[in-house]
Structures are given as structure tokens and as C-alpha cells.
Amino acid sequence: MMGNAMQYLMDISFSEVVNRVFWFFGAILAVWFVNIVINHPSAVMLGIKNLWLHPMRSILTVLGIFVGVASVIWLLAISKGIGDEVQRQIENLGADTIMIRTVKPPSEKLSSQGLTPYGLTREEYDMLSATVPTIRSAIPIREMRRQFQFKDRKLDGRLVGCTPEYAEVTKLEIDRGHFITDAENFSRDSHCVLSAKVAEKLFPYEDPIGQRIYMPENQDFYLIVGVLKPKGATAAVGGSMAAQDFSNDVYIPIRTLQQRIGDTIMTMRSGSREGEIIELNQITLRCRDVNDVKKTAELVSTALSSHEKMEDISVVVPLELLEQAKTTKYMFMVLAAMIASISLLVGGIGIMNIMLATVTERTREIGIRRALGAKRRDIIRQFLVETSVLSLTGGITGILFGLLCGPAVSAARSLANSWFEKQMMDLPAVVRTVEPSIVPESITGAFLISLAVGLIFGIYPAIRAAKMSPIEALRHE
Amino acid sequence: MSFSDFSTEGFACRVVDLKKEFVLKSETVRALRGVTFDVPTGDYVAIMGPSGSGKSTLLNLLGCLDQPTSGSLWLGDDDVAKMTDDQLADIRSRRIGFVFQAYNLIQQLTVVENIQVPLFYQGKPLSREQHQRCLDLANMVGLGERLDHRPTQLSGGQQQRVAIARSLINDPFFILADEPTGNLDSRTTEEILQLFERLNNEGRTIILVTHEDEVSKRAKRVIRLKDGRLQWDRTNSQEVRDEAARYAIENMPVEV
Ligand SMILES: Nc1ncnc2c1ncn2[C@@H]1O[C@H](COP(=O)(O)OP(=O)(O)OP(=O)(O)O)[C@@H](O)[C@H]1O
Ligand SMILES: [Mg+2]
Numbered sequence: 001m002m003g004n005a006m007q008y009l010m011d012i013s014f015s016e017v018v019n020r021v022f023w024f025f026g027a028i029l030a031v032w033f034v035n036i037v038i039n040h041p042s043a044v045m046l047g048i049k050n051l052w053l054h055p056m057r058s059i060l061t062v063l064g065i066f067v068g069v070a071s072v073i074w075l076l077a078i079s080k081g082i083g084d085e086v087q088r089q090i091e092n093l094g095a096d097t098i099m100i101r102t103v104k105p106p107s108e109k110l111s112s113q114g115l116t117p118y119g120l121t122r123e124e125y126d127m128l129s130a131t132v133p134t135i136r137s138a139i140p141i142r143e144m145r146r147q148f149q150f151k152d153r154k155l156d157g158r159l160v161g162c163t164p165e166y167a168e169v170t171k172l173e174i175d176r177g178h179f180i181t182d183a184e185n186f187s188r189d190s191h192c193v194l195s196a197k198v199a200e201k202l203f204p205y206e207d208p209i210g211q212r213i214y215m216p217e218n219q220d221f222y223l224i225v226g227v228l229k230p231k232g233a234t235a236a237v238g239g240s241m242a243a244q245d246f247s248n249d250v251y252i253p254i255r256t257l258q259q260r261i262g263d264t265i266m267t268m269r270s271g272s273r274e275g276e277i278i279e280l281n282q283i284t285l286r287c288r289d290v291n292d293v294k295k296t297a298e299l300v301s302t303a304l305s306s307h308e309k310m311e312d313i314s315v316v317v318p319l320e321l322l323e324q325a326k327t328t329k330y331m332f333m334v335l336a337a338m339i340a341s342i343s344l345l346v347g348g349i350g351i352m353n354i355m356l357a358t359v360t361e362r363t364r365e366i367g368i369r370r371a372l373g374a375k376r377r378d379i380i381r382q383f384l385v386e387t388s389v390l391s392l393t394g395g396i397t398g399i400l401f402g403l404l405c406g407p408a409v410s411a412a413r414s415l416a417n418s419w420f421e422k423q424m425m426d427l428p429a430v431v432r433t434v435e436p437s438i439v440p441e442s443i444t445g446a447f448l449i450s451l452a453v454g455l456i457f458g459i460y461p462a463i464r465a466a467k468m469s470p471i472e473a474l475r476h477e
Numbered sequence: 478m479s480f481s482d483f484s485t486e487g488f489a490c491r492v493v494d495l496k497k498e499f500v501l502k503s504e505t506v507r508a509l510r511g512v513t514f515d516v517p518t519g520d521y522v523a524i525m526g527p528s529g530s531g532k533s534t535l536l537n538l539l540g541c542l543d544q545p546t547s548g549s550l551w552l553g554d555d556d557v558a559k560m561t562d563d564q565l566a567d568i569r570s571r572r573i574g575f576v577f578q579a580y581n582l583i584q585q586l587t588v589v590e591n592i593q594v595p596l597f598y599q600g601k602p603l604s605r606e607q608h609q610r611c612l613d614l615a616n617m618v619g620l621g622e623r624l625d626h627r628p629t630q631l632s633g634g635q636q637q638r639v640a641i642a643r644s645l646i647n648d649p650f651f652i653l654a655d656e657p658t659g660n661l662d663s664r665t666t667e668e669i670l671q672l673f674e675r676l677n678n679e680g681r682t683i684i685l686v687t688h689e690d691e692v693s694k695r696a697k698r699v700i701r702l703k704d705g706r707l708q709w710d711r712t713n714s715q716e717v718r719d720e721a722a723r724y725a726i727e728n729m730p731v732e733v
Contacts, residue, residue: 042597053585368581371542372643373570373598375563470542474581 026448047385065394068344069446073402075336077436083329093318098285105312117277118312134292141282149214150202157248161257177226185253192222196230197247348453355461367473376466383462391454405436489651489682495548508534510705521677522684523693526702532686541565570598574644576654580636582628614642634665651682694721
């Protein structure tokens with residue numbers, strides 16, 4: 001309920017309404033300012049001249065607005081950059097897919113003697129692919145840690161048993177050769193496809209296609225039939241925090257894996273033997289239509305409800321993750337905008353403070369000008385022009401600095417990478433790799449807000465100056 | 478006086494039963510209690526009177542800096558007493574020349590710029606003629622060589638001369654001067670008075686407030702206020718004026 005309302009606000013009202021309000025007030029302010037510049041150029045010159053009388057004071061006041069405007073742009077750009085990156089990773093999972101993952105059940109659910117089989121079964125895979133009407137394809141996946149070897153070069157990586165559709169769903173792109181085919185899967189060929197990094201590490205000099213890699217744990221050789229292009233990480237699934245990394249993968253047909261390795265895997269860990277009996281690590285379902293995803297996910301959960309007791313599977317729906325991530329991103333951006341607005345507010349108070357001081361200091365001058373024929377509105381204009389010049393200078397320089405956000409973040413990152421390498425590696429990948437993405441509205445918004453701040457916070461001092469009677473103002477020492 | 482023969486022709490201003498009250502929290506100060514007089518064009522009037530008698534109040538009303546409580550003040554064809562704040566400001570920028578005791582120049586502006594200020598508020602860009610007029614006025618008050626100086630770089634007498642030039646820029650009904658020599662020594666006072674005399678000889682109407690008899694004797698006419706009323710209104714004979722001028726020059730301190 002809340003989520004829906006939120007979504008509605010985000011999708012329709014937020015950008016649209018805010019945009020229109022901005023443009024409406026922006027147009028009024030701009031017309032006012034342009035009118036002054038055209039009709040009273042001398043007032044603008046006078047304002048600049050007066051501000052130049054106290055350069056330090058003016059620059060510090062401008063700095064307040066500058067920081068506010070720049071931080072609006074920066075904070076929005078960075079939060080949008082992070083949000084976009086998360087969104088992109090989720091989108092890479094495929095919005096039309098549902099992933100059912102085998103997870104290790106809590107230890108009290110496993111019997112103490114021997115190994116308990118758990119997780120998804122081939123039977124369930126057959127059942128799902130045969131009975132769920134809304135799916136286009138279903139991909140069974142089995143994965144495990146393995147060592148890969150060629151000549152004396154070794155590499156620890158992930159062995160993935162899968163079907164041909166896996167490449168398409170996971171957006172793997174073939175560089176040379178071909179991905180696993182149905183024929184290879186059917187006849188359980190000992191063929192494999194290497195990811196770009198594995199190929200590069202094991203075959204720095206040779207062409208990998210046609211060579212065989214060795215897996216010592218199984219004392220087995222696999223013929224290389226394809227090499228993939230490099231690929232970035234995607235979002236984490238199945239409760240693991242780390243993003244899925246595809247860089248150390250080797251892919252073989254799942255039927256080959258079943259026959260040659262089997263379901264039981266024993267590993268030696270700190271002296272004791274550990275093992276697991278798993279038929280499938282994951283089933284990826286691909287729906288015919290994105291609109292079917294939620295319905296299908298419910299159906300699948302019901303069909304697999306027997307796993308509830310064991311708690312050994314989890315259903316991941318990227319579409320839901322995506323919606324959550326979008327909402328989170330917008331909330332994040334709204335929060336960033338609010339924080340940045342506070343600094344604009346502080347900048348505005350700075351302007352008001354300086355203008356009040358200026359009005360008091362220049363009371364005598366105001367009296368002289370009034371006595372020589374200045375109308376109230378001339379005085380108001382004079383002070384508003386000064387605050388506008390201050391806030392616009394801050395606004396424009398702030399925007400220019402805001403536009404430097406991208407290069408500045410990369411520069412800061414490369415500095416941080418060389419000085420604090422260790423600490424940087426501990427940061428989440430999203431933070432390490434964030435590319436700020438400037439929100440166009442934040443530029444127009446920041447510009448208009450800075451102009452508005454100048455006028456709003458300048459109007460009170462200006463009116464106070466104009467309200468004084470000329471005689472009283474002249475008496476002021 | 479019937480209304481039909483009330484004419485403003487030939488008068489710099491006509492003041493009719495002018496009253497001004499200041500309403501304070503505890504009391505009402507009646508600064509002017511009904512003052513009536515006329516100033517013909519080309520007149521030179523000194524307003525005298527004890528402190529608090531309402532001289533500055535009267536001058537501020539004449540200068541359209543304030544609105545009277547009742548009465549009329551005719552400048553040209555307009556009764557200023559009925560005008561709004563904006564209209565008063567307009568008159569001030571177009572037809573009033575004010576000279577203050579404290580000079581009241583704008584510190585950050587140069588001599589020329591100070592002279593131009595009233596034109597600035599007439600709402601039109603400065604014409605070439607107006608600019609030339611500024612230079613002529615600066616020359617006339619003897620500051621042609623100091624156009625780019627700031628007030629802080631000038632002596633009191635020089636500042637007051639800039640103020641007089643400024644008061645003339647808009648071709649005013651009259652020059653109003655509230656104790657213009659109050660801050661000056663006798664030598665500079667004499668400079669200013671001679672400048673006034675010259676302007677008056679050229680046809681300018683001058684109304685000045687002063688405490689000093691020597692200054693008031695130089696005017697054509699003296700109006701004395703007491704407790705917000707006109708006490709007397711006299712004309713100085715030419716002999717009195719010449720005598721005062723001669724006396725001032727003879728008694729001027731010798732330059733060292
Ligand atoms: N703004 C004001 N508010 C209240 N009372 C005022 C105001 N201005 C003048 N007064 C009062 O009006 C009276 C006349 O003042 P005004 O300044 O005209 O005197 P003045 O003749 O110029 O005196 P001085 O020779 O000392 O300059 C005084 O009693 C003064 O206190
Ligand atoms: Mg006075």
C-alpha cells in the first residue's frame with residue numbers, strides 16, 4: 001500500500017510537478033531579473049560596485065550559496081550514480097526472470113550423521129518446466145568451486161553446469177568459438193567455455209580454443225570450445241552479500257557435470273572432510289512477459305512449498321528488487337536534496353545577515369538617495385539587485401563546480417586508490433565504482449533556487465531599508 | 478484672498494497655513510502651528526529662530542521630504558501637501574535642490590557621480606547635455622579639476638560646493654539649505670555665501686536656515702520663526718547686505 005502510493009508519487013508527481021513548479025517560478029524570477037538588467041542596467045552596475053566595496057565580505061557570502069548549489073548537484077549526482085549502478089546490476093539479472101536458489105539450511109535442520117541432501121532437485125526442474133505455463137524457458141544450474149589447470153598454470157574459479165539458454169539470460173557474450181549447445185548437453189560432451197579472465201590467465205600465449213583444461217579434483221579434462229567477452233558483476237542473489245562475479249567462471253553442459261562429478265561433493269577443509277549433496281544450485285525461469293513475473297513467482301513458491309520446512313531454497317525476483325531499488329534510489333535522492341537544501345538555506349541566511357548589516361551601515365546613504373528623489377521601489381530594487389548578484393554569482397559558480405562532479409570523483413578515487421588501497425578494497429563495489437550522474441533538473445533547480453534564495457532572503461532587508469523615512473535615515477549616524 | 482486670484486505665476490513657492498504635528502506615544506509635538514508666506518522667484522530668504530522653533534521641519538516640508546499635517550504648499554502648479562510618497566520622490570528628483578549641514582555626499586561615488594545622483598532617479602538614461610551640465614556645474618563651483626575625487630579626499634568647503642552643484646543639477650524651484658555653513662569656518666563660510674550670492678544674482682531662488690546674524694544679513698529677506706509660528710518677516714536693505722559682506726571680508730582671518 002505504502003509502496004504503491006510512494007511509487008505513484010515518485011513516478012508521476014515528483015518529477016513532473018516539481019519540474020513544473022520550478023519552471024513556473026523560474027520564469028517569473030527570470031523575467032523579473034532580465035527586466036531589471038534591461039531597464040535598469042545602471043542599478044545592476046551600482047549593485048556590483050557596492051558589492052565590490054567589500055570584496056572579502058561579498059566573496060564569503062557568495063561562498064555560502066556556492067557551497068549550497070554545488071552540494072545540491074553533487075549529492076544528487078552521486079546518489080543517482082549509486083542508484084543507477086544498483087539498478088543496472090539488477091537489470092542485468094533480467095527483469096523477466098525468476099531465480100530459485102538452493103541455500104544451505106540452518107545447521108539444526110541437518111542430521112548430525114552423514115550428509116543430508118538438500119536444495120532443488122532435477123525432478124522439480126522437470127516439473128516446473130513442464131507445468132508452469134507462463135515461462136519461456138527454464139535453466140538448471142549447478143555450480144561449485146574448482147581448480148582449473150593448463151600446463152603449470154593454475155586458477156581457482158567456479159565451475160558452472162548449465163544449458164545453452166544460460167548465456168542469453170545472464171547476458172554472456174561469446175568472443176570466440178561458441179557457447180554450450182543442446183547437442184553437447186544431450187551427448188554429455190566434456191566440452192567447456194571459458195570466461196575472458198580464465199582464458200587470459202590460463203592461456204596468456206596460446207589460443208585456448210581446441211586446448212584442454214584439467215580439473216585436478218576430478219582428474220578430468222575438458223575441451224575448450226568457446227571463450228566469452230569480459231562481463232561486469234551483477235547484483236547479489238540468494239542472500240549472499242557479494243555481487244555475482246562472473247569473471248572466474250568455466251561453463252560445461254549440466255548433463256556432463258551430473259555424469260562426471262555427480263551431486264555429492266566432498267572437500268577437505270582444515271583437516272576434516274566436508275560435503276554436500278545438491279542436485280541443482282539454481283533454476284532460472286524466464287517468463288514470456290514481464291507482466292507474468294509476479295504471478296509466476298507466486299505459482300513457483302506454491303509449487304515448491306515443500307521446501308519451507310527445510311528453509312533450503314530462496315526465490316529471487318529481480319523485478320521486485322528493481323522496484324525496491326528504484327524506490328530506494330528516489331528516497332535517497334530526496335534525502336540528498338533535502339540535506340543539500342539545508343546548506344542552501346544556510347547560504348540564504350548568510351545573505352540575509354550580510355544584507356541586514358549593509359542596510360544598517362548604509363542607512364545614511366539610503367536617506368541621501370531618498371532625499372535626492374529615490375522612490376521606495378528604487379531602494380528595494382537596489383538591495384534586491386545586490387542580493388541577486390550575490391546569489392547568482394554563487395549559483396553560477398556552484399553550477400560550474402557541480403558539473404565537475406564526475407571528473408572530481410574519478411580524481412578523488414584514483415587518489416584514494418593509491419593512498420588507501422587496503423581500505424578502498426573493503427568498500428562495497430558500488431561505492432568503489434560509482435560514476436556520478438548529474439541530474440539535469442538539479443542544475444535548473446539549483447540555479448532557480450539560488451536566485452529565489454537571494455530574493456527571499458534579500459526582500460526583508462530591502463523592505464526595511466525602503467520603509468525608513470528619508471528624514472530619519474538622514475539623521476542616522 | 479479669493480481662490481480665483483490665487484496664482485502661482487512668479488512664485489517659487491507659496492505656503493498657506495502649513496501645520497505639522499508629530500504624534501509621539503505620550504504627546505503630540507506641534508512643530509509648525511500654521512505658517513503662511515510666499516517666496517517669489519529670485520528671492521533669497523534666510524529662516525531664523527531659536528532651536529526647536531520648527532525651522533528644519535519647515536524646510537523639510539518645502540523640500541518634499543515630509544508631508545504636512547494640514548495646509549497647502551504650492552510648488553509650481555501643484556499642491557505638494559496632497560501628494561503620495563512616490564509623487565514626492567518624483568518632485569524631489571526633478572525640481573528640488575537640497576543642501577545639508579552635513580554635506581551628505583555618497584562616500585563611494587566620485588564628485589561627478591555625486592552631482593548626477595538626482596538624474597539617476599528621473600528614470601531616463603543620462604543624456605549628453607545632462608552630462609555636460611554636470612561638468613559645467615562642477616566647474617562653476619570650482620571643482621573642475623577634481624571630478625574623479627571621492628568625498629573623503631575633499632575639504633568640508635569643497636564637499637559643500639559639490640552638494641551645491643548637485644542641488645542645481647535638476648534646475649530646481651529653489652535651493653533649500655539647512656545650516657549649510659554650520660560646519661564650516663569663517664573663510665569657507667564666506668566662499669559658500671559668495672557662491673549663493675552669485676547664484677541668486679543669476680536668478681536662483683535660495684532659502685536657507687541659519688543661526689548666525691552675519692549669514693542672515695546677506696540674504697534679501699529674513700523670516701523668523703518662534704514656537705512653530707512666523708514671528709516676523711523682514712526685508713534686508715541693500716546697504717545692510719553690502720555692509721555685512723564688507724565686514725565679513727575685512728574680518729576674515731589672515732591666511733598663514
Ligand atoms: N521626527 C520628529 N518626531 C518628533 N518630534 C519632532 C520630529 N522632528 C522635529 N520634532 C520636534 O519639532 C520641533 C521643531 O524641530 P525642528 O527640528 O524643526 O527645530 P529647528 O528649528 O530646526 O531646531 P534647531 O535650530 O535645533 O535645528 C522640536 O520640538 C522637535 O523636537
Ligand atoms: Mg534644525
